[in-house]
Amino acid sequence: MSDVKKVVLAYSGGLDTSVILKWLQETYGCEVVTFTADLGQGEELEPARRKAEMLGIKPENIYVDDLREEFVRDFVFPMFRANAVYEGEYLLGTSIARPLIAKRQIEIARETGADAVCHGATGKGNDQVRFELGYYALEPGIKVIAPWREWDLNSRTKLLDFAEKHQIPIAKDNRGEAPFSVDANLLHISAEGKVLEDPWETAPEYVHTRTTAPEDAPDQPTRVTIDFERGDPVAIDGQKLSPADLLAKLNQLAGDNGIGRLDIVENRFVGMKSRGVYETPGGTILLAAHRAMESITLDREAAHLKDELMPRYAKLIYNGFWWAPEREMLQALIDKSQEHVTGQVRLKLYKGNVIVEGRRSPESLYSQEHVTFEEDTVYDQRDAEGFIKLNALRLRLSGRQK
Incomplete structure (x- = not known):
């Protein structure tokens, strides 16, 4: 060199x-x-x-x-289309x-x-x-x-x-x-090392800089509506915002309500375990809202396939393979799944919790006339008998062996 x-x-x-x-x-x-x-x-x-x-x-x-803007538009939002979470908790900030x-x-x-x-x-x-x-x-x-x-x-x-x-x-x-090492960006802030190295010890309150302690958050909930277009959030309470401004607004709403704290021990790619204290306020809201939006706009098997692939996708990002061909292939599949993920989600923010209260979409697959408990003319309940018998056939044949 x-x-x-x-x-x-x-x-x-x-x-x-x-x-x-x-x-x-x-x-x-x-x-x-x-x-x-x-x-x-x-x-x-x-x-x-x-x-x-x-x-x-x-x-x-x-x-x-x-x-x-580039960070949120071209990196954060594509990742959130996948609902990416590493080891069940970490939002990959x-x-x-x-x-x-x-x-x-x-x-x-x-x-x-x-x-x-x-x-x-x-x-x-x-x-x-x-x-x-x-x-x-x-x-x-x-x-x-x-x-x-x-x-x-x-x-x-x-x-x-x-x-x-x-x-x-x-x-x-x-x-x-x-006292500890800090890394920050618009999506999150992380703290590691020093006073946080013992995973049994409670993280000092001063480690948290972006979120109010949930017990100190307002006693009255905050309600917010997020608009989505093709899987990406585009507006808050009807106000169109740029990607960076939208995430900043969600950070403020979540932080005020004690939302987005995480204390985990994660597995680093190099082999050791590491304890980190993270704050991802806006991202925590966004994940809940996006999954709610998908719940009424994604086909069942498409949604399940996404959930099966998500841990692989999250691991690729965690390990540094954003520019790898397999991540780009998965992104193409994920982006295809978002074509109809458009509509609104209404949420309640309260003392560390994100509670979905409503969701609607012009692309909704939710059919009230099919699921109603009242009389309907679109679903013949007798059809379920054959459906169950066909699915039970291999179980009945297997049962004979026993």
């Missing part, structure tokens, strides 16, 4: 990536391009630009891109952001003539896999630099010492041990 001339670094402006920036310049003697993605993490990103300039990066080599970051890094590498890309993920986690699978899928010949797998700065003390030696500004709260 000694022949690296220019590298695109995924840069947050924090301690780790600022150290990485200087380390790249020292170790590889290469030109560095910084890329900071606004995915709705809720932080001011201009300080990252100023810090990169202070560390010697040319203004034309500093990218700070607002990717919020961190996982789904990585392929977009990788995509934009590769685009910037092409624009700037860079021959390498770099990320700040550690050698223990999933993100190193997600980033690098994305890089290689989109640019097979790209060189990848992963400092945490190369350098000897393997502790916070060493990082701080390196930063002081090279006059890299350190936020005051970084002076001591951080």
Whole structure:
């Protein structure tokens, strides 16, 4: 890798990536391009630009891109069409952001003539896999630099010492041990490590930053109606919103009502178990609403097939295979299933709960005249006898053996 001339670094402006920036310049003697993605993490990103300039990066080599609409429209919404949930609980908030970051890094590498890309993920986690699978899928010949797998700065003390030696500004709260590691975007915020490492210990309340504690949520419920078109949400209470604005609105409604908290131990792709405390407020509403919309618009076997394929699809995203052909094949099937998933869902939000109260659709397969308990003229109940006997035939033949 000694022949690296220019590298695109995924840069947050924090301690780790600022150290990485200087380390790249020292170790590889290469030109560095910084890329900071606004995915709705809720932080001011201009300080990252100023810090990169202070560390010697040319203004034309500093990218700070607002990717919020693309993130929700092209990554979050397609994933939610599948009702994707990893290991029964996790809504994949961190996982789904990585392929977009990788995509934009590769685009910037092409624009700037860079021959390498770099990320700040550690050698223990999933993100190193997600980033690098994305890089290689989109640019097979790209060189990848992963400092945490190369350098000897393997502790916070060493990082701080390196930063002081090279006059890299350190936020005051970084002076001591951080209580936990945080990752955030418009879909979710996650916390891992330190005070959360013992899975028996209750997560401190201060870990939660996007949701009110359910017991402190309003005593009166909030009611909301979501409009769907072909599987995607398009309006809240009749107001059309862009994908990013819609998810932000759902985040606010859910957060105020204590919705979207999750405390899990998950299985990382690299093999170890990890405890995480996640908040996915708007996504929790969206999942319940989308399934309700599908309940009256999807054919039974189509819905069941989707449910059978969903764990495979979710695992692909979790493990970093967004750009793999099998994920794209599954997406084509999922998107086909959404052609008639159009209509409205009415929900009640109350103290951590999302309760579906109503659903309607111009494409509905729900037939009240068929299911009524009153007299009808469309269904002959005597037909059920033959249906049952045919389905029972193999059971009766098997029963004779016993």
